[in-house]
Amino acid sequence: MQIMDVLAKLGGESGFALFFMQGGWKNLVMIIIAFVLLYLGIVKKFEPLLLVGIAFGCLLTNLSYFLGHGENALYHPEIWANFLDPQNTAAYHSYGYIMKNAGLLDFFYIGVKAGIYPSLIFMGVGAMTDFGPLLARPKSLLLGAAAQLGVFVAFFGAVLLGFTGPQAASIGIIGGADGPTAIFLTTKLAPELLGPIAIAAYSYMALIPMIQPPIMKALTNDKMRVVKMEQAREVSKTEKIVFPMVVATFVILLLPSTAPLIGCLMLGNLFKECGVTERLSDTVQNALMNIVTIFLATSVGATMVADNFLKLDTIKIVVLGLIAFAISTVGGLLGGIVMYKTSGGEINPLIGSAGVSAVPMAARVSQDVGRKYNKNNYLLMHAMGPNVAGVIGSAIAAGFLLSVFG
Amino acid sequence: MDLVNISIPAAGLYAILGYAVVFFGLVLLMIVMMVMGKIMHKDAPKAAAAAPVTAAPAPVREAPKAPGTAGELKLYDTDPRDAAMIMAIVADTMKKPLNELRFISIREVKER
Known part of the structure; x- marks a missing residue:
């Protein structure tokens, strides 16, 4: 008799039984979504380094956390809600409270909440990026600025759809096409939307080769697309070493809220360029980047708790994210067209779309579309200028939104 | 507000x-x-x-530079188009994005 009681207790407490409890079906839907995301990451290779981790984090959370049954959970949304609740004096901004009640993924998430992972990812991006094309043609920065149009249009659209100011700012930054920046800003302004925003940002970055070419074709004509650009000037080693110091000093003084992102981006770049820190540069580009990616992806995936994710707001975010990407591409291309006209046809406007950041995917799209119309046209390195300018531009946009809504 | x-x-x-x-x-x-x-x-x-x-x-003949390399790559007896193809092939073989590789010079090796 006792054995039967134990078996009944085990059955009643199992996750399988919890699927039939109130709201348990939502976990089942999220588990299916996690499998779909794993399929997209592994088979379709959509940003696999991040999507596989995000999808598995989502799977782990929804296998272990059921509404009202969080005792064995790896991630606890309610303790993070308490952490942000000023009325809850014991938990408000208390990492001690988090440590006491955390599951494994809650511990991982501390790095996201504190803004550590996105900043370290930016350090890796800086160490992997050659700013030479931007230094050779500083006007590329204008394209990086123009391509932030989608950020602010999507922000406005999100307010129209009923999101709060901080939520709208987090949704808008998807248009910056920069995953770490989107995660950084969302964690600060609207952590409840982190899952859908991260998924939208990384999915659309993977879909850039499909999103951008039709817009590029619609906004430019054959004459513009075949423009062969002149070789950029030579960039000295000294310029490359001075560049990260100048940008860090200048941008952080202008917008102090950009300090974590721009500071780490430029520190990584200085490791790469200064010539005396090869070991550090190598570590930041490879080992550190890989370790942080694992923690970042799984903890972002963990925030995709069924109750938070399965909402109409998620669909709105996905649609607004697509609009943000498309409009940022339009902004960059319009900037490119203006430069084409003002330069007397020397600038190929196709490089403007690379201003949306998403390094180096967007630059490759400019190269591919350009070669389609002129087999002898090699736009890749010309497009890298606006591409890396977009990284700085999206960090400034995030800094502005954080200053206003933070 | x-x-x-x-x-x-x-x-x-x-x-x-x-x-x-x-x-x-x-x-x-x-x-x-x-x-x-x-x-x-x-x-x-x-x-x-x-x-x-x-x-x-x-006096040394200044080698023409390949387009889009920010002036770093020097070409010796190599057509810019061939250079771009060589760089793309090397990047593809190494499975590395082109912007992560640095080419110093490309020289055509002639049979004697």
Whole structure:
């Protein structure tokens, strides 16, 4: 008799039984979504380094956390809600409270909440990026600025759809096409939307080769697309070493809220360029980047708790994210067209779309579309200028939104 | 002003202001970079002029540079189109993005 009681207790407490409890079906839907995301990451290779981790984090959370049954959970949304609740004096901004009640993924998430992972990812991006094309043609920065149009249009659209100011700012930054920046800003302004925003940002970055070419074709004509650009000037080693110091000093003084992102981006770049820190540069580009990616992806995936994710707001975010990407591409291309006209046809406007950041995917799209119309046209390195300018531009946009809504 | 429940006109205003701030920041940065480039390049010809006095090297034909390499890649008896193809093949073989590789020079090896 006792054995039967134990078996009944085990059955009643199992996750399988919890699927039939109130709201348990939502976990089942999220588990299916996690499998779909794993399929997209592994088979379709959509940003696999991040999507596989995000999808598995989502799977782990929804296998272990059921509404009202969080005792064995790896991630606890309610303790993070308490952490942000000023009325809850014991938990408000208390990492001690988090440590006491955390599951494994809650511990991982501390790095996201504190803004550590996105900043370290930016350090890796800086160490992997050659700013030479931007230094050779500083006007590329204008394209990086123009391509932030989608950020602010999507922000406005999100307010129209009923999101709060901080939520709208987090949704808008998807248009910056920069995953770490989107995660950084969302964690600060609207952590409840982190899952859908991260998924939208990384999915659309993977879909850039499909999103951008039709817009590029619609906004430019054959004459513009075949423009062969002149070789950029030579960039000295000294310029490359001075560049990260100048940008860090200048941008952080202008917008102090950009300090974590721009500071780490430029520190990584200085490791790469200064010539005396090869070991550090190598570590930041490879080992550190890989370790942080694992923690970042799984903890972002963990925030995709069924109750938070399965909402109409998620669909709105996905649609607004697509609009943000498309409009940022339009902004960059319009900037490119203006430069084409003002330069007397020397600038190929196709490089403007690379201003949306998403390094180096967007630059490759400019190269591919350009070669389609002129087999002898090699736009890749010309497009890298606006591409890396977009990284700085999206960090400034995030800094502005954080200053206003933070 | 209530920025959480922000009104639509205020959101429009902040959107325009934000876009303007991004432009302002990057335009200023562009000016700084242009000035920096001018200063650095003013020194470069001086250094080049000083070199013959000390070393007086034999005249060397300046190799044409490949398009889109920010002037780093030197080509010797190699067509820019062939150079671009070689770089793409090397990147593909190494499974590395092209922007992570640095090509110093490409020289055609001729059979003797």
